[in-house]
Amino acid sequence: MDRRSFLALTLAGAAARPGLAAAQAKRKMAMIMPGPIQDADFNAVGYLALQQVAKTYDLQVSHSESVVVADAERITREYVTAGYEIVANHGGQFIPIMNKLAPQLSNATWIQEASGRLPNLPKNVWNIGRKFHQGFYVLGALGALATKTDRVGMVCGVRLPDVITSVNSVAQAIKDVNGKAQLLYNWVGDFNDPVKARQTAEAQIAAGADFIVVFVNLGLSGVIEAVKAAPRPVLLTTFYTEKWDLAPKNLAISLLFDFNKPYHEIVGKILKGERTGYYEMRPGSGMELSEIRNVPPGVGDKVRAIFKDVVGGKAIPEVLDKTP
């Protein structure tokens, strides 16, 4: 490069500074997600929460989706180096990355989703504990009450702690509510593979299940297809959002998650300087039940009563070391 061009570039860079400075007034937040934001499900609600927070607090936000754990460290570092002071990890699989980076990059603050309180939480990390298993207990109870064949199926995605505890709590609910019923469950190996999810559901339906608790994201559409093709009526549950239009005759309930609430509260506190804390999402606090449809009369009321108990503090065992 000759001297004249070099000079020109430097001047141009200097001139650009004032504009940059104006944009730099906004504080920055990033979110890292394990799946695509058009899943109309877990990742979509995270994305929506991010957008909401951006509007409320006038933040500059960015997100990375379909991030595999192997790439998460690099992506996080890139964000932090680019001046993003808040990094939200929308998924429990990113916990090891947070544990490694938060102490190193102490200028940034993390919001880490997990299944509960994390041990040895760094001082610049907020901990959202999502008690999936408490919500799924209620779903399991619904299944146990609504099943006519006494077989409740569960389509589980990846063998993560949240899912393991949920399988166990569903089994517990079935035992508590309907001793005759049996739990049939499979691991699909993927939250977002609808073809494999369909195969899983079909196997369970063939084994007699007429109620399926669903713990997959994009895989749901596969389960719905299996249910539609089933030889007898099958009911199913979903979570995060309401999706009645997908299967109006077969969806029984949705366990709704409102991520706006925790993120709104936590981001507000971070911006004021409070950089660590714990927020629990559980039935009654970020987790609600949708309407209950397509079940025999009376079942809906019983389930709402159970939900109220859980909200009020009924103890649901959190079993992580084994599966039923």
Next chain:
Amino acid sequence: MSLWLLVDPHLWQQTLVYAAPLIIAALGELIIERSGVLNIGIEGMMLVAAVTCFVVTWQTRSAAAGIVAGMGAAAILTLLLVYYAVALGGPQITVGLGLYVLGVGLSSLLFRVVFGVRTSPPSVQTLAPVPLPGLADLPVVGHVFFHQTLLTYLAFLLVPLVHLALFRTPWGLRLRATGENPRSVDALGISVERLRYGAAAVGGLLIGLGGAYLPIVLTGTFSDNMTAGRGWLALMLVIFGRWMPFTALGGALLFAYVEAFQFKAGIVEKAVPVQFLLMLPYLFALVVLVRIYRGARAPQALAVPYDREARG
């Protein structure tokens, strides 16, 4: 775990449903490879076909339009590959890989551009099973074989069709000759280029059909990377099938059977780690492939660009 599980009619029914996309795509690749061109971008092509089929079906409310559109999309990509291979004499493996990556990105992009971020995923009506009159009422076999969707029937009909086309028509004779020794074919005044483009068109349409099968028969939606490796599996099935349609069908059935079995087994058998069960179909295919590969002979001119003026 009871051994009766192995002959459960539901298992067989599942096998046929899930083997169908594999065998269709494998037949498409088989035709292309028989002409001497190696297409390893099948996975990307199936994805593009899947998304195209889904989008068009969603817009037009016509599954037929969607399927045809999906087949066309894959055929365009395949013709692109063969253009590189034949007109430019380029490296087929590299271009194939490039098309694979392109397909993965393009399909996700297309879906996102059309549908954006929603809280409720778009879906279309999947094909309903069409029971064959009379045959569907047969005990046991009726439900397994004769209660399938039209595309599933088509998949199995294609096997003897492709076999006949390859081994009992002049076109098939010339195509196979082109894959073995294009110089010999050229010396007879037959156009090697035309044969290879023809194979690409037919093969691409079939690969597209295999890709379109996933949304239109199985899930009613599209999701990123929904082929989950089926394109690579189709590639392997061609080798496994020793470049013969019926043997490839055997491979597809075997794989789909073990896969369906694995799901059933997963319900009752808890001692075996789930990861092992998920791996089982691939492991099975690998073991059988190693055993039966002896003596299998690829078309001799596979992946070698033909240059008439090349000396020696």
Next chain:
Amino acid sequence: MAERVHMSGIGKRFGETVALAGVDFTAARGEIHGLLGENGAGKTTLMNVLSGLYRADRGQIAIDGVAAAISAPSDALRHGIGMVHQHVELIPTFSALENVLLGREGGRLWLRPERHREDIEALAARFGLALDLDVEVRRLAVGVQQKVEILRSLYRGVGILILDEPTTMLTPQEVDTLFGTLRAMADQGLTVVFITHKIREILANCDRVTVMRGGLQVATLARAEMDEGRLIELMIGERLQSSSPIAQASSGDVVLDVRDLAVQGERGRPVLADCTFRVGAGEVVGVAGVAGNGQRELADALAGALRPAGGRILLGGRDVTAASVRTRIAAGLVVIPEDRIADGLLPGLSVAENLVLGLHPFAFGGGLSFDRGRARALAREAIAEYAIRARSEDAMAVELSGGNIQKVLVARAMAQARAVGGRLLVATNPTRGLDVRATEFVRRRCLAFAEAGGGVLLFSEDLDELRQLCHRIVVMFRGAIVADFRRERFDPYAIGRLMAGAANPAAP
């Protein structure tokens, strides 16, 4: 005889190389026309132009007096021109019937080979090409594969058939059959052109011959005008005497004694079994056989590149069966390998360095030092003595042409022989791909080795070469020595039969 083919002023270059520099060529109806020339003279290129495989840069072609534009094989076929290539261009996994049918299947949707079978069989009978139509072509002998190729062209109704070096892979009987077929075809009005570098074939079979040299046509002779000397002179531009061995002054010493040698191939199948023979001092022994019958393994075992599974090799009385290569060289073994570039040379090294390869422990002081000056001096001498065309002794070996590389290898072998005392020369196809002059040179040196008292074991696919040079010929088949002929009793047909696996009526 009317001119059927008339090519004039044909020019063709491949990048920098001029393959054809303006060639004229004619061939008449009902004649067998030979096309003679050295490797690289342009004969195959010219015929590739006629058959549409190559497109000429300039020149005209006329068939039966009418101008013909031939730019693709389909054009040539339309004009009735067909070509049978040196290396069979059939589809190996198809049957003979399918190969003949290819491209002329009858135009309907379904392929019905049976519809055409009768016609093809009749055609085959008419020209003496009867063969089993249903066997996979790759299982057929080369001679039979060639018949299929000819039949294929005939089935298309060619009027002009070109054959490129058709006899390279054939036994003497098969050669006779082939020329019988060609004569039958010419008698029925076809024009047959065959390309060869073998003068004997031209003299025996052609009505006319066109000689090419350096991309040009130098002469066209009628039968009456042909003789061997004249043809050689036209081919290479000078007269040449071909060599033959002196009557053996046999000293009776045995230089090489091979007993029951056995070598295992892949998957434990024996490639060499019960291989037993001897070479005496001053004797040139030829090994005849179709390629792939164990010759390569035998040469490798003798050279030390392969470990035998059984048997013994005695070199000058010493047992070298399991000895290192260096020991063998010290015992007097000299090798001219088959694949010059892969096995003989280090292409990245200079000519001088290659010349002293293997020789250096014995000639330049051994131990850790290596007298470069003396090596280069030796190289300069060799270049002069053997007329090796290289820039200098420091030129990269890979720059040299095939013939000159071979000269380097021969020079090295002879230098080794001089330094250590050569006892046995093992040469494999040493004259393959060389022009006439270089061929003569190599043959003379091999004979000289024997004249000096050493033994020579010559592996060659060219039976004529063996007949010309050897005192004895042994025949290899399926890894064993099946016959041993003395010079007086050389019978090419018997040798040919044994090469093809017939039982040996007479004991060696």
